[in-house]
Amino acid sequence: MSSLAHTLSPKDKAWQVHLRLNDVFGLLPTYPRRDPMRELISTMLSHRTTHANEEKAYSQMLERFPTWQEVMDAPVEELADALSPAEFPGAKAVNIQKTLRIIQQTHPDFNLAFLEQMDVAPAMDWLMALPGVGLKTATLVLLFNFHKPVLPVDTHVHRISQRVGLIGAKVTHDKAHAILLEMFPPDAQVLYNFHRHMLKHGQKVCTFRNPRCGSCDLQNLCNYYEEVRSKGIDV
Structure with a gap:
């Protein structure tokens, strides 16, 4: 050849x-591999973390704090402990709680379905304004969950x-x-x-x-x- x-x-x-x-x-x-909120939070956890440890951290978080409201209201030290399989659990706990508070202000049910109706640029801007959310996380959420043409x-x-x-x-x-x-x-x-x-x-x-x-x-x-x-x- x-x-x-x-x-x-x-x-x-x-x-x-x-x-x-x-x-x-x-x-x-193309179909969502998981719920948009899970995609968002799991991808935040995945930074410099193996997939196995990302999954373990996510599972431990929801075992101890079964709802997004409880995750948001948890003592940050306890949330960080639940996220310990992930790298930088303290920083990720802080960013996750800040992100949940921002989402709750306009979407108290923690439902990200509104992103479906948004154009790519404003949807990207909205996601990347969240603490701890970069290009990879934003594009994964928009491509995997909402079939937006991003990479x-x-x-x-x-x-x-x-x-x-x-x-x-x-x-x-x-x-x-x-x-x-x-x-x-x-x-x-x-x-x-x-x-x-x-x-x-x-x-x-x-x-x-x-x-x-x-x-x-x-x-x-x-x-x-x-x-x-x-x-x-x-x-």
């Missing part, structure tokens, strides 16, 4: 990556995009959101599948350490593969 790594534009290469990973993992339907860039999407050559080596996670988003049509299903498939590919093949380049379906698109192979390194 001839190399396309340095002949395709980043935009064309991104689309080829999308098509190939669709073939590998199958086209996924979450997690560590897997960022790493693979740099290795393949969709973005430069010095492009930050935050800047990558806008750069990668412009490479795709404003189609929630396309963006959802690209995000989910890049995550799976990053977990299974293009891992942080010792990527499995020899079995990668993106070989002839990938700058990293071409550069490593050209140096005679066994991949």
